[in-house]
Amino acid sequence: MSSLRAALLLGRKDARVLWRSPALIALLVGYPVVIALLVALVLQADERRPAVALVNLEDTEATVRVGDERLSIEDYTDRLEEEVDLLELDPEAARKALDEGRVVAVLTLPDGFIADLRSGLRPPKIILETDPRQPISGEAIQRRVESVVFQLNQGLAQGYVSNVLALVDLVVNGGELGVFGRSVEAIGLRRARDLVVDVQEELRADGQAARADRLDPIVTFIDGAAANLDLARPAASAISTPIELEVIEGDAGRNPLSSFGFAGALVASLGLAGALIGATTLSSERAENALVRLRRGLVTGPALVGEKIVFTALACLAIGLLLLVLVALVTALTIGRWGLWLPVLLVAGAAFGSFGALVGAAARDARTALLATVMIAMPLVAVGLVPNSPVASTAAAFVPFGPAFEAFQTLLVDPQVSGDLGWDVAHLAGLALAFGAAAVIALRLRDPAAG
Amino acid sequence: MTSGATLLTATGLGRRYGEFDALDGVDVTLARGDALALLGPNGAGKTTLLTMLAGVDRPTSGTLDWGGASVGWVPHRPALYSRLTTRENLVLFADLEGAGDPAARADELIEHADLGEYADRRAARLSTGTLQRLNLCVALAGRPDALLLDEPTSTLSADQRIRLWDWLEGLRDELDVALLFSTQSVDEARRQATSLMVLVGGRAAFSGAPAELAPGAERDAETAEQAFLDLVDGGAPA
Numbered sequence: 001m002s003s004l005r006a007a008l009l010l011g012r013k014d015a016r017v018l019w020r021s022p023a024l025i026a027l028l029v030g031y032p033v034v035i036a037l038l039v040a041l042v043l044q045a046d047e048r049r050p051a052v053a054l055v056n057l058e059d060t061e062a063t064v065r066v067g068d069e070r071l072s073i074e075d076y077t078d079r080l081e082e083e084v085d086l087l088e089l090d091p092e093a094a095r096k097a098l099d100e101g102r103v104v105a106v107l108t109l110p111d112g113f114i115a116d117l118r119s120g121l122r123p124p125k126i127i128l129e130t131d132p133r134q135p136i137s138g139e140a141i142q143r144r145v146e147s148v149v150f151q152l153n154q155g156l157a158q159g160y161v162s163n164v165l166a167l168v169d170l171v172v173n174g175g176e177l178g179v180f181g182r183s184v185e186a187i188g189l190r191r192a193r194d195l196v197v198d199v200q201e202e203l204r205a206d207g208q209a210a211r212a213d214r215l216d217p218i219v220t221f222i223d224g225a226a227a228n229l230d231l232a233r234p235a236a237s238a239i240s241t242p243i244e245l246e247v248i249e250g251d252a253g254r255n256p257l258s259s260f261g262f263a264g265a266l267v268a269s270l271g272l273a274g275a276l277i278g279a280t281t282l283s284s285e286r287a288e289n290a291l292v293r294l295r296r297g298l299v300t301g302p303a304l305v306g307e308k309i310v311f312t313a314l315a316c317l318a319i320g321l322l323l324l325v326l327v328a329l330v331t332a333l334t335i336g337r338w339g340l341w342l343p344v345l346l347v348a349g350a351a352f353g354s355f356g357a358l359v360g361a362a363a364r365d366a367r368t369a370l371l372a373t374v375m376i377a378m379p380l381v382a383v384g385l386v387p388n389s390p391v392a393s394t395a396a397a398f399v400p401f402g403p404a405f406e407a408f409q410t411l412l413v414d415p416q417v418s419g420d421l422g423w424d425v426a427h428l429a430g431l432a433l434a435f436g437a438a439a440v441i442a443l444r445l446r447d448p449a450a451g
Numbered sequence: 452m453t454s455g456a457t458l459l460t461a462t463g464l465g466r467r468y469g470e471f472d473a474l475d476g477v478d479v480t481l482a483r484g485d486a487l488a489l490l491g492p493n494g495a496g497k498t499t500l501l502t503m504l505a506g507v508d509r510p511t512s513g514t515l516d517w518g519g520a521s522v523g524w525v526p527h528r529p530a531l532y533s534r535l536t537t538r539e540n541l542v543l544f545a546d547l548e549g550a551g552d553p554a555a556r557a558d559e560l561i562e563h564a565d566l567g568e569y570a571d572r573r574a575a576r577l578s579t580g581t582l583q584r585l586n587l588c589v590a591l592a593g594r595p596d597a598l599l600l601d602e603p604t605s606t607l608s609a610d611q612r613i614r615l616w617d618w619l620e621g622l623r624d625e626l627d628v629a630l631l632f633s634t635q636s637v638d639e640a641r642r643q644a645t646s647l648m649v650l651v652g653g654r655a656a657f658s659g660a661p662a663e664l665a666p667g668a669e670r671d672a673e674t675a676e677q678a679f680l681d682l683v684d685g686g687a688p689a
Contacts, residue, residue: 006547009543009546009547013532013535013543016534016535016539017532017534017535020534020573021534288530288531288532288533289526289528289529289530289531290530290531290532291530292502292507292524292526292530293524293526293530293544293589294547295507296505296506296507296522296524297506298547298548299547
């Protein structure tokens with residue numbers, strides 16, 4: 001009996017046993033499916049725009065001119081609609097919608113908003129009322145409205161600065177100036193200087209050099225004022241935009257929160273399921289007392305452990321594909337290249353299975369193996385997902401959950417798929433071999449005749 | 452291999468766990484047709500000896516030679532897959548043991564052990580006696596020359612015990628299979644064995660024919676029991 005044939009027979013037995021264990025199937029398949037779908041739906045819901053009631057008490061025709069632009073209420077609401085779904089309601093209907101939970105907040109533009117903006121005497125106000133029963137949504141809405149108000153303020157500041165700079169330009173270079181509806185010619189500092197210099201030259205020509213010299217301070221003042229006013233331009237720009245945010249789109253494409261979250265959900269659910277399958281299938285050989293027969297030379301230790309790893313890999317492939325199909329059907333997530341998912345799920349499943357097999361081989365009985373797998377895998381999954389310190393990052397490199405997360409994320413997020421995927425798959429394959437070898441040694445230590 | 456031919460020769464077998472000698476210098480020989488009983492109290496080394504002879508564990512000292520004979524192993528606790536049926540367990544182990552036609556071998560064993568009624572029932576739903584018969588059948592799947600049984604009747608009722616021994620005697624007679632079994636029952640050892648070994652503290656305190664345990668008292672169970680207890684207590688056999 002070759003080891004390969006023995007492994008195939010035991011693999012067929014494991015499949016049959018699994019098929020006859022509906023509770024185990026429900027746990028191993030249902031749990032990842034439910035968790036992954038919930039996470040994907042929650043994250044997708046988080047990406048959806050919340051509904052906000054808009055109570056506009058302002059005259060919608062009123063506008064204000066800032067710089068070269070003329071702004072109206074519509075400009076504000078258009079900007080807000082980029083962030084939230086606005087439902088324009090009267091105050092009473094808005095209150096009712098908030099009470100009934102149909103909107104998460106009420107945004108009120110009070111009467112006189114544009115007038116205040118136009119006068120500049122007092123800052124115009126936007127009133128935001130959130131639902132206290134939904135503190136998380138309310139907080140999120142507040143952040144989004146603050147962001148919009150910040151952007152509008154920045155736009156206004158730039159408009160005001162443009163106005164000021166136009167005035168500065170008028171003072172320095174001269175031009176048309178509107179006063180009480182009439183247009184007046186302003187000569188500006190530069191032309192004023194030319195005039196003074198011309199007068200000085202005429203006085204000197206008439207032999208009145210002393211008088212001409214008395215005008216020198218005026219020329220000096222005009223030069224200084226013009227030079228300093230020229231500096232106002234960059235200074236004003238700096239005031240209007242002290243810090244500029246430049247957003248660079250990565251070459252790889254997109255990295256939406258839902259894809260990131262689903263990759264995490266896939267690792268958490270599939271990783272735990274795979275580790276449990278690896279641990280239970282191996283430890284059940286001991287629990288069923290079958291190991292005392294198998295280890296009499298019917299199957300070698302490496303073949304037995306290898307069979308459990310391959311069985312887990314195939315189970316993870318089936319569960320993973322089921323998850324992907326369900327998520328593709330019920331969410332808007334882009335799954336990516338299906339052809340690449342096959343080897344990635346297989347290798348990741350093998351790595352999860354070998355990790356579980358090590359626990360299963362080392363544990364005294366099946367219950368201990370189950371408990372130990374959950375207790376060990378859970379924190380390691382977390383470390384794999386968020387390796388936010390050098391120690392955690394190093395630890396994540398030695399367990400399959402981190403590399404699997406990277407590989408899943410690459411497939412979900414990166415439509416081009418870089419060479420990193422190859423490295424992640426090789427990393428997972430290496431971990432599968434290492435944990436598999438450790439499982440064989442653990443099996444031999446606990447059951448000396450095995451292997 | 453002809454009847455009476457030696458199947459097993461083990462000399463000076465020992466098994467040490469740390470500082471503890473579970474077995475120390477035990478010699479065993481087994482020939483075709485033999486029924487050797489290992490008798491001893493708990494912790495005497497019976498299971499240790501059997502697991503080494505079965506190849507489940509390795510001796511730390513001594514030599515062990517089965518001379519090419521095949522061995523069937525019947526552990527004390529049934530070693531079966533509880534979610535597989537009687538037939539599926541037999542087919543699987545017959546296949547693993549390299550039986551030519553596993554399905555045919557399974558049917559043969561089912562008929563031989565009168566398990567037809569339970570052929571498609573999962574092992575988890577079998578009674579203790581039926582489970583033990585299946586446990587034995589699995590050990591026979593590879594057509595062994597010798598059958599090693601670790602206290603095969605300890606969990607059975609009196610009628611189940613009688614039926615099992617009837618079947619085992621049939622196996623011995625029909626298939627010329629050698630039996631090596633452990634038991635804590637002096638009476639069972641005397642009735643079923645052709646030879647007997649008493650293990651005490653990992654050492655063989657007695658080895659010989661059952662009649663030699665209590666000479667002149669072949670039919671006197673009480674005397675044989677007393678002779679065994681004397682051996683356990685360190686005295687000479689009666």
